[in-house]
Amino acid sequence: MIRVDNLHKSFGDVNAVKGVSFTADDGKITGLLGPNGAGKSTTLRVLYTVLTPDSGTATIDGVDVVTERQAARARIGSLPHGAGLYPHLTARENIAYYAKLYDMPGDTVDAAVQKVIDQLDINDFADRRTKGFSQGQQTKVALARSLVHEPQNVLLDEPSNGLDVMATRSLRERIRELKNAGKCVLFSSHVMQEVAALCDEIVIIAAGQVALHDTIDGIRNATGCEDLEDAFVKAIEMVDPTAEQTA
Amino acid sequence: MKTIITVFMKEVVDNFRDRRTLMSALLMGPLFGPILFAFVINLSLKQSLSNADESLDLPVIGSEHAPNLMSYLESNNIVIVDGPESRSAAIDGVANGEHDVVVLIPDTFGENLANMVPATIEVITDQANTQAERETRRATRALRSYGQELAAMRLTVRGVSPMIMRPLNVDEVDVSTPSGRSAILLGMLSYFFIFALLTGGMNLAIDSTAGERERGSLEPLLCLPVKRDHLIYGKILAACLFMAISLSLSLTCFHFTLKFMPLQELGMTPNFGPSVVLIAFLLLVPFALVGASLMTLVASFTKSFKEAQTWVSVVLLAPTMPILVVSILMVRPSTLLMFVPSLSQHLLLVGLIKNEPLNMLHVAVSVGATLIVGALLTWVCARLYRREGLLG
Secondary structure (H helix, E strand, O other): OEEEEEEEEEEOOEEEEEEEEEEEOOOEEEEEEOOOOOOHHHHHHHHOOOOOOOEEEEEEOOEEOOOOHHHHHHOEEEEOOOOOOOOOOEHHHHHHHHHHHOOOOHHHHHHHHHHHHHHOOOHHHOOOEOOOOOHHHHHHHHHHHHHOOOOOEEEEEOOOOOOOHHHHHHHHHHHHHHHHOOOEEEEEEOOHHHHHHHOOEEEEEEOOEEEEEEOHHHHHHHHOOOOHHHHHHHHHHHHOOOHHHHO | OHHHHHHHHHHHHHHHOOHHHHHHHHHHHHHHHHHHHHHHHHHHHHHHOOOOOOOEEEEEEOHHHOHHHHHHHHHOOEEEEEOOOOHHHHHHHHHOOOOOEEEEOOOOHHHHHHOOOOOOOEEEEOOOOHHHHHHHHHHHHHHHHHHHHHHHHHHHHOOOOHHHHOOOOOOOOOOOOHHHHHHHHHHHHHHHHHHHHHHHHHHHHHHHHHHHHHHOOHHHHHOOOOOHHHHHHHHHHHHHHHHHHHHHHHHHHHHHHHHHOOHHHHOOOOOOOHHHHHHHHHHHOOHHHHHHHHHHHHHHOOOOHHHHHHHHHHHHHOOHHHHHHHHHHOOOOOOOHHHOOOHHHHHHHHHHHOOOOOOHHHHHHHHHHHHHHHHHHHHHHHHHHOOHHHHO
C-alpha cells in the first residue's frame, strides 16, 4: 500500500508538486493521470526515493521513503521513464543483474529470473543482447527486471509510451495479473483512455495538485461529463484555469 | 560488499563486450607508446649517429684559392665538390634546401693569409634546418682546426711555443653510465605507461556515469535497495581493473619492442627485463585508483557521453604537468616529491630504468600517498552520487 500525504517539491523557482495526497491500495490499480508537467513523474520519483520531498510524507507499506529509504526501495519494483537496459548484456543478464542487486540469495537468482521470463513471455529473446530490441521488447524486459524480486508495490512511469497496440494490450494483461495477485500497482499516464481501460481508481493531477481522486464513474459524476476526455479536461480546469490556453 | 562485487562483475562483462572500451584498453593505450617511442628513437638515431667515418660531401665555391685548405679537408674525410656558381646562387640553394651547407672562399683569401690579415671564409647554412646542423658543425670544426694549425705554425716559425695559445686545457669527464644516458629518453616512458593506464579505463569511467545517465539506466539503478556508495565503488574498481590490464599490456609490449630498437648504438642499455616489468607494474598500478576516481568524478559532472569524453581527455593530460616541470627543472627525487601522484611514479620508474637501487621509503610514500589521494577522490565521487541533481 502506498500513502502520500501533502507532498511538496520544488526545483528552484518551479513548484512541481504542491501538496499532493492520495492512497493506493493493495489489489488495486491506481492511475496517476495528468497533462505533461503536472507533477506525475516528480511524485513517482519521490516514491522510489530518487528525490527527497521539501515537505510532506510518503510511505510504502508504512515504511517512510525519506527516513528509511533503503527499506522502502526494497518494497517496490519500479519502471522509471524509458527502459534503460544495458545494450551489451542479454535480456536475461539484465534481469539477473537487478535480481542480485535486490540482494536475492545467489542460488535463487536463476530460478527467479526464469520465472519472470516465463511470466512475461520473453523466452524468445531472453538470451539475445538487448541492443536493437524493439520498444515493446525493451519495456517487457525492463518490467521483468523490476518484478523479479516479486515486490508488493509496483510503480510504473508512463509504461505504454512508444508501444504499439499489441504490446500495449499484453502490458495491460500483465498489470491486471499483478492486481489479481494482490499487488499494489501505481502507474502514471497522460492518456485518459489508457487509464480508463485499466484502473480501479484514478488520481487526476494538474499543476502539482490533486484535482480529483475517484473511480471512473465517480469522476463522470463529479464533472458532469459523460465523455471521459471532457471529464479529464474539466477536472484539470478546476485546479488550473489556465490549462486550456497553455496547452 | 556483495553489491560492490555484483556491480564490478557486471561492469567488467559489459565492457568486455563493448568494442569501444576494448579498443582503448587493449589496443590503443598499449600500442600508442611503443610505436611513438620506436619512431622517436629512430629519428634521434638518424640525427645523432653521425658517423665520423662517413665522408661528407662539401660544396665549395672558390676552392682554387685555397689548395692547402682543400687537401687538409680531404684528409679529414671531407670530399670537396663544386659549389654553385655565385654567392647569391649558394644562398638561394641553401634557403630552398638544395644544399645543406656551402663554403665560400673569396679570391682575396690567399693574399690575406700571406699578409697575416684574418682571411674570411663564409659558411652558408640555414640554422633553422636541424638536418644541416650536423654537417655544418663538422665543416666549421674542420675549418677551425685548420686555422689553429696555421696559427701554431706561425708561432713555431717565430720561435714561440704554440702552447702559449692554450692557457687552459678543459677536459670534460662524463660520469653518466650508459643506463643513465638512456634514462633521459626512457623518462618519456613513464608518461606512456600512465597514458596507457588512463586510456584503459577511460571509456568505462564515462560509460558507467554519463553513459548510464544518457541511456536512462541510471534512474532505475538508483531505485534499487542498494547503497549508492557501493554502486560507485564497484564501478571505480572495474575501471581500475581495465587500467591495470592496459598497463600490463603496455609494459609487456615495451619489453618486447625495446629488443628490436638499436638502443645500444645510442650508448644506452635500458634495464627492462621481466623483473623490471613486474616491479614497474607494481609501482605504477596504485595510480589506477587515482585515474579511475578522477575520471569518474569528472564524468559525473557532464550531461552526455560526448561531453564527458571531452572533459575526461583533459584528465589524460593532467599527469603530464608535474612530469614536464620536473623534467625541465631536472629535479632529483626526494621524499617530498613522492607525495605527488604521477610524479612519484615517474621518478621511481626513471630510477628503476637507470638501474638505481629502489629507495623503499620513497616507494612506501609513493604508494601510500597515491592510494590516499585515490581513496579521497573515490569518497568525493560517492558524495556526488548521493546528490539529487545527479539524474540531470
